[in-house]
Amino acid sequence: MSSFAFHLDAVDSSTSGRAGRLQTPHGVLETPAFMPVGTLGTVKGLLPAQLKQSGAQMVLANTYHLALRPGEKIVAEHGGLHRFMDWDGPILTDSGGFQVFSLADLRKLDDDRIVFRSHIDGNLLELTPERAIQIQEDLGADCIMCLDECPPAGETPEKIRKAVDRTTRWAERCLAAQTRKDQALFGIVQGGVHPELRRRSAEGLLALNFPGYAVGGLSVGEPPASMYATLDCTVPILPAAKPRYLMGVGRPEDILEAVCRGIDMFDCVMPTRNGRNAMAFTSAGPVRLRNAAHQRDLTPLDPECPCIACTRYTRSYLRHLFVAKEMLGPILLSLHNITYYQTLVRQLRAAVIEGRLGEFRVNLLARWAGAP
Amino acid sequence: MSSFAFHLDAVDSSTSGRAGRLQTPHGVLETPAFMPVGTLGTVKGLLPAQLKQSGAQMVLANTYHLALRPGEKIVAEHGGLHRFMDWDGPILTDSGGFQVFSLADLRKLDDDRIVFRSHIDGNLLELTPERAIQIQEDLGADCIMCLDECPPAGETPEKIRKAVDRTTRWAERCLAAQTRKDQALFGIVQGGVHPELRRRSAEGLLALNFPGYAVGGLSVGEPPASMYATLDCTVPILPAAKPRYLMGVGRPEDILEAVCRGIDMFDCVMPTRNGRNAMAFTSAGPVRLRNAAHQRDLTPLDPECPCIACTRYTRSYLRHLFVAKEMLGPILLSLHNITYYQTLVRQLRAAVIEGRLGEFRVNLLARWAGAP
Numbered sequence: 001m002s003s004f005a006f007h008l009d010a011v012d013s014s015t016s017g018r019a020g021r022l023q024t025p026h027g028v029l030e031t032p033a034f035m036p037v038g039t040l041g042t043v044k045g046l047l048p049a050q051l052k053q054s055g056a057q058m059v060l061a062n063t064y065h066l067a068l069r070p071g072e073k074i075v076a077e078h079g080g081l082h083r084f085m086d087w088d089g090p091i092l093t094d095s096g097g098f099q100v101f102s103l104a105d106l107r108k109l110d111d112d113r114i115v116f117r118s119h120i121d122g123n124l125l126e127l128t129p130e131r132a133i134q135i136q137e138d139l140g141a142d143c144i145m146c147l148d149e150c151p152p153a154g155e156t157p158e159k160i161r162k163a164v165d166r167t168t169r170w171a172e173r174c175l176a177a178q179t180r181k182d183q184a185l186f187g188i189v190q191g192g193v194h195p196e197l198r199r200r201s202a203e204g205l206l207a208l209n210f211p212g213y214a215v216g217g218l219s220v221g222e223p224p225a226s227m228y229a230t231l232d233c234t235v236p237i238l239p240a241a242k243p244r245y246l247m248g249v250g251r252p253e254d255i256l257e258a259v260c261r262g263i264d265m266f267d268c269v270m271p272t273r274n275g276r277n278a279m280a281f282t283s284a285g286p287v288r289l290r291n292a293a294h295q296r297d298l299t300p301l302d303p304e305c306p307c308i309a310c311t312r313y314t315r316s317y318l319r320h321l322f323v324a325k326e327m328l329g330p331i332l333l334s335l336h337n338i339t340y341y342q343t344l345v346r347q348l349r350a351a352v353i354e355g356r357l358g359e360f361r362v363n364l365l366a367r368w369a370g371a372p
Numbered sequence: 373m374s375s376f377a378f379h380l381d382a383v384d385s386s387t388s389g390r391a392g393r394l395q396t397p398h399g400v401l402e403t404p405a406f407m408p409v410g411t412l413g414t415v416k417g418l419l420p421a422q423l424k425q426s427g428a429q430m431v432l433a434n435t436y437h438l439a440l441r442p443g444e445k446i447v448a449e450h451g452g453l454h455r456f457m458d459w460d461g462p463i464l465t466d467s468g469g470f471q472v473f474s475l476a477d478l479r480k481l482d483d484d485r486i487v488f489r490s491h492i493d494g495n496l497l498e499l500t501p502e503r504a505i506q507i508q509e510d511l512g513a514d515c516i517m518c519l520d521e522c523p524p525a526g527e528t529p530e531k532i533r534k535a536v537d538r539t540t541r542w543a544e545r546c547l548a549a550q551t552r553k554d555q556a557l558f559g560i561v562q563g564g565v566h567p568e569l570r571r572r573s574a575e576g577l578l579a580l581n582f583p584g585y586a587v588g589g590l591s592v593g594e595p596p597a598s599m600y601a602t603l604d605c606t607v608p609i610l611p612a613a614k615p616r617y618l619m620g621v622g623r624p625e626d627i628l629e630a631v632c633r634g635i636d637m638f639d640c641v642m643p644t645r646n647g648r649n650a651m652a653f654t655s656a657g658p659v660r661l662r663n664a665a666h667q668r669d670l671t672p673l674d675p676e677c678p679c680i681a682c683t684r685y686t687r688s689y690l691r692h693l694f695v696a697k698e699m700l701g702p703i704l705l706s707l708h709n710i711t712y713y714q715t716l717v718r719q720l721r722a723a724v725i726e727g728r729l730g731e732f733r734v735n736l737l738a739r740w741a742g743a744p
């Protein structure tokens with residue numbers, strides 16, 4: 001696993017923020033890092049060269065979606081996901097579990113397996129820890145995830161405890177099933193918003209000595225304050241020398257708060273999904289481009305942003321694209337929002353390295369609070 | 373008008389094919405040329421840099437669509453279409469007439485004006501020759517078009533004759549209405565598939581001494597052979613020293629045949645529209661990427677094509693994008709098809725310059741005939 005060495009460049013003194021570098025077979029990931037989501041082997045609307053230009057170093061793809069379409073064997077015939085989607089940087093795949101619980105029609109769940117119906121054609125399928133690893137080995141990402149049970153927000157503590165214990169048993173099976181040594185398998189800490197269950201989950205997984213740890217089961221409907229409080233009591237249990245990944249998070253303020261609590265890696269569909277819906281993240285706060293106020297606005301979307309949408313076009317033109325339902329609108333705003341997220345994590349990394357993350361956070365929160 | 377000098381580099385000996393260069397305020401257009409269609413100020417799904425990469429030198433935008441959305445005054449406030457859409461090469465706008473006849477709900481048509489309802493909101497609007505010029509002056513394209521009456525295919529000769537005469541009268545009014553000297557106003561020859569009406573139309577327009585001439589009213593439903601025969605009797609009447617533009621054409625074979633008959637410029641939505649629908653033009657003939665035959669096909673779409681879709685991806689991946697309804701499918705295939713068209717016109721230009729267009733045509737037709 002030396003190809004997955006994680007080096008801490010700096011730890012902030014006034015927060016728990018870290019700046020690191022994760023070595024992978026497809027290059028180095030500088031952390032804190034945000035991974036754009038390429039569900040089906042494409043970050044919607046963007047070419048790999050555009051993603052690179054945004055500053056993205058690693059992308060995420062979804063095991064559940066790719067196993068259904070086109071099927072992991074077809075990806076394997078290409079030599080894996082990197083060549084399939086023409087992304088030569090690091091890739092992370094999830095285990096498929098989250099999508100089975102959120103998208104598919106769940107038919108049966110026990111210690112052995114999850115039986116579910118595909119959301120596409122209703123076919124009856126099953127997922128086991130072994131199958132989740134086999135699919136991810138066929139896909140060939142650099143970082144892969146254990147199959148976990150992700151209970152919905154608001155589930156009873158008793159049910160969450162059962163999910164935690166099952167997640168730990170499944171993690172053992174995933175580890176045992178892994179045959180490729182060129183993929184880093186991450187354990188996923190569950191436990192809802194219950195500190196004692198988070199501890200129980202982390203301790204069970206730490207005994208298995210994974211090369212990286214994810215925090216799952218957050219951003220599933222709980223208030224942001226609960227998420228931050230849960231991170232406060234979960235992250236310190238995780239080993240400092242290994243990368244920490246907060247799954248499916250989140251809004252820019254969530255990323256700021258989680259970095260201050262010691263998280264290194266993030267993924268979220270928000271920048272691309274919101275971009276497709278004409279909502280832009282900007283240094284002056286969110287902008288809804290369909291708003292009539294932008295009809296004759298000849299200023300750039302975000303004068304501080306280096307992306308093509310901001311340097312080559314006006315808000316008026318971008319609004320026109322959305323009003324006229326032109327594909328270029330979603331393309332340009334996805335590119336912009338991804339660039340915004342990459343700029344944010346790069347600034348967070350610089351702030352950690354320069355020992356001023358606490359100050360950076362105060363200033364950024366004040367700026368966001370003052371935004372219209 | 374010296375900024376619109378048209379220089380003939382070569383005329384083929386065995387056909388009527390020409391290779392030329394049209395000077396415009398935004399650079400030189402090498403002919404034969406194919407203009408991708410950017411209806412609403414964007415070639416659907418493609419960034420200007422991608423268009424440039426395809427070899428495209430000039431794009432077309434639609435006056436009718438832009439006048440409705442966002443309105444020509446907003447484009448003018450940007451300093452014109454070039455800056456609005458970030459295309460620094462030459463642009464051509466049509467007059468809006470074709471869309472009024474084909475898309476809008478036509479309410480009244482007389483010598484003075486066309487009254488119609490917008491296809492977007494049903495608003496009652498009118499178009500006159502003077503208004504068509506005013507909009508196009510606000511948009512600021514390099515080449516602009518006279519308002520013409522484009523009767524549907526199969527109209528009676530008497531009605532087509534009336535349309536021809538009205539088109540000539542409107543051409544006079546367009547010329548009189550033109551105030552900008554940095555735009556080349558093209559006359560449009562109408563006359564359906566009737567040689568004597570084409571001659572009548574051409575002669576009426578030639579008296580007005582336009583800097584370029586378009587052939588309109590073709591590719592509106594008539595058989596290809598009728599189109600070619602109409603070109604055979606129309607193009608020779610047009611002055612050799614001025615550019616000739618065949619509007620809205622067409623399939624690769626139509627472009628080949630029209631170039632052999634002395635046409636210099638083309639536009640058509642086919643490469644982008646078909647690309648969005650998973651149909652690719654290739655050197656081995658058309659390919660429908662949704663076809664199950666491509667599911668595990670690891671070969672490139674067209675090994676002879678230099679575009680990103682062909683050099684970076686497999687047919688299997690491209691098919692997957694369409695099956696999964698991913699935006700990148702339409703993007704990559706639009707880029708590919710535009711590249712295919714640009715490659716075709718570049719090859720035609722080279723064949724003319726090297727005096728082998730006749731041989732090139734025979735070989736290309738044989739190759740297409742042998743395609744599956």
